[in-house]
Amino acid sequence: MFLKSSLCFISFFFLFFFSMMSFLFMVYFIMIDMVLFLEWEIISFNSMSIIMSILLDWMSLLFMMFVFMISSVVINYSSSYMNSELNLSRFIILVLLFVFSMILLIISPNVISILLGWDGLGLVSYCLVIYYQNIKSFNAGMLTALSNRIGDVCILMVISWLMNYGSWNYIFYLSFMENDFSMMIVGLLIIMAAMTKSAQIPFSSWLPAAMAAPTPVSALVHSSTLVTAGVYLLIRFNLLLVNMFFLKLLLLLSGLTMLMAGISANYEFDLKKIIALSTLSQLGLMMSILSMGFSDLAFYHLLTHAMFKALLFMCAGVIIHLMNNIQDIRYMGGVSFYIPLTSLCMNISNMALCGVPFLAGFYSKDLILELVSLSSLNLFIYLLYYISTSLTVFYSVRLMLYLMVGDFNLMSVYNLYDEDYTMLISMFILLSMSVISGGFLSWMIFLSPYMIYLPLNMKFMVLYIMVLGSYLGYLISNMNLYSINKFLYTYNLSNFLSLMWFMPNLSTYGLNYFFLNFGKNLLKNVDMGWSEKYSGQGMFFIMKKYSIFYYLYQMNNFKIYLFSFILWMLVFMFILLLM
Structure with missing residues (x-):
């Protein structure tokens, strides 16, 4: 027990x-450029x-700061959440391997080391998704691993294509490869991998499906x-x-991802899956703004x-822990009376997700x-953005x-308490960052502030859709049986x-099953x-027969020579008769 807590x-x-x-190095690097x-x-x-x-600039250092901070509080949180786990040390080591793989990916200007970090993430995420060993976890882990293998293959193809340029340090080629036709292939493969x-x-x-992993893993994997x-x-x-065609395609697909995730989250009753679908929606937002050319804003x-x-x-x-590991939100209700500090953290993080003014999510969204x-x-794209934001609220x-x-x-007898101080400390560290990170990052990342002039109605459009979304959420949560019918x-x-537009069925029974069956x-x-x-065993048997035949010759067996002599004599006599 002491060893586990000390680790x-x-x-x-x-x-x-x-x-x-x-963080300190990042500030220094920004100051002296x-x-x-x-x-x-x-x-x-x-x-x-x-x-x-290794490439260290303000971007990689800032991202490393966030990854290190979130992983540190997740490990502190795990020491309490996974307290009854017999192999806690193994879990912590897996999380540390995961963090190491991510850091390797962040600081790599080289496609080979990017592949090492990328594949490390895929492998360790598979180990973490199947951590609770049951059939559901195994299926989810296999789906995760097979989906991510497609991206790994794309990066392997990028590695082979970059051999045309003599080096895998892609960072030196980006400036003069912009108008190079062959680099369109690399761009397409990188988009596919991403x-x-x-x-x-x-x-x-x-x-x-990856929500089958323990909750601390979800907190780390699905955030940073x-x-x-x-x-x-x-x-x-x-x-x-x-290439404008690829970017427009990415913009369309990421916009549809936002919409699909937002709609599916409103039908979902599993607490962790609702949060996972909100992550999917935000990823769609990041990818779509990236495809419009605003990479600093996506970051x-x-x-x-x-x-x-x-x-x-x-x-x-915390809520799932106190509910005897039940994740269905229909069994919950009124938890703010019993666990006020956890409810405070949850509501503030939810408001930051919605983009409530002056919290972290507001500044970027x-x-x-x-x-x-x-x-x-x-x-169409304009409506996709605003409808998806409304669905988030x-x-x-x-x-x-x-x-x-x-x-x-x-149940009528329950014991909800808010006194697990290890978890609360971790949550309050992230709570303070959720409140202040939007402001200080906007001063740090953007050298000059974005000044956007819009008509008043368009300026207030964000507030309009937030109010509309919150009203619809209130209506749907108060639905009676007649309305549900x-x-x-x-x-x-x-x-x-x-x-999710039948996507799990398509990817599980369609693509993965087809390819696995084809492979079999x-x-x-x-x-x-x-x-x-005709190669391995076949050649072995042919060579074996010939070697047995030659072996009999090599034994100088008199019977063989006598038989051969008689055979040749018969052939010779037959030829003479024909003549």
């Missing part, structure tokens, strides 16, 4: 220390050398690490994204979102929506009303919308079939 404390202390150091590029030659023989490269990791349509189904790796990669490669929203989303997952974890209003995009208000208002619906008239439509047939008929017959 948690040491990990928490060092990660928090690294977070503060990253400095970029540090380090190369370490690991091994060299003949003309080939294997080099480890879409799989950040769960855009059609790869969305793995993200809610795994799902944002794709967005971060596109931010780094943003100079390549010059800004990525950082502010990380704080309040990690906090939201932690609060959900308001700026994004105003830039969309200012851009020359068509009406819709499901957030619905969730708050289900959890905080009314009567407790689980009306949904039965549109049963097929409701089924389609609640099942390939293995059976080619690898273990024809290939064995």
Whole structure:
């Protein structure tokens, strides 16, 4: 027990220390406008050398600060949340491996080391998703691993394509590769890889399925690490994204992802899946604003979102813990009377997600929506943005009303308490960051403030849709049985919308099952079939027969020579007779 708690404390202390150091270095780098590029030659023989490269600039240091901070509070939170776990040390080591993989991805200007970090994230996330070993976790882990393998293959293809340029340090090529036709291929592959990791349509189904992992893992994975790796990669490669067709396609798919996640969250009753779908919606927002060319704004929203989303997952974890591991929000209600501090954290993080003024989410989301209003995009994309934002407020208000208002619906004898100080300390660290991070990041990231002039109605459009979304959320949470029966008239439509547009069915039974079955047939008929017959085993049997035949000759057996002599004589006589 002492060993487990000491490992948690040491990990928490060092990660928090690294977070503060990253912050100080980042401020110094911004002040003197400095970029540090380090190369370490690991091994060299003949003309080939294997080099480890590290790129430290304000962006990588700032992201590292956020990753270290969130992972430190998640590990501190886990020491209490996973207290009854027998193998807590193994869990902590897996989380640390996950953080290490993410850091490797962040500081890599080299595609090879990016692949190491990228694949490390995929492998460790698989281990964490199947942590609770049951059939549901195994299925979710397999879906996660197979979906992410598509992105890994795309990065492998980028590595092979960059061999045309003589080096894998892509950071040096970005400036002169903008108008290079062959770099369109790299841009397309990077977009594809980012879409799989950040769960855009059609790869969305793995993200809610990954909720089978323990809640501390969800807080880390779905806020600042795994799902944002794709967005971060596109931010780094943003100079390549010059082909308008690919960008328009990405804008459309990410906008549809926002809409789909927002609608599905309103049909969902699983607490963790609602928060996962809200993550999916925010990822769609980041990818769409990135495809419009505002990479700094996408990075800004990525950082502010990380704080309040990690906090939201932690609060959900406390509530699930106290409810005997029940995640259905229909069993909850009135928890604000019994766990006021957790409810405070949850409501503030929910409001930051909605974009309530002067919390972290407001600064980035308001700026994004105003830039969309200012851009020359068509009406369809404009409506996608605003409807998706309205749906965010819709499901957030619905969730708050289900959890905080009314009567407790689980059992008549219950024991809800708010005295787990380890969890509360972790949540209050993130609470303070959820309140202040939007403001201080806006001063730090943008050298000059964005000044956006819009007509008054368009300026207030964000407030209009927030009020509309909150009103709809209030209505849907107060629905009586008569109103709910009306949904039965549109049963097929409701089924389609609640099942994420049938995407889990398509990816599970359609794509993954098809490819796995195809792979099985390939293995059976080619690898273990024809290939064995005519290459491995087949050649072995042919050579064996010949070697037995030659062996008899080599034994100088008199009978063989006598038989051969008689045979040749008969052949010779037959030829003479024919003549």
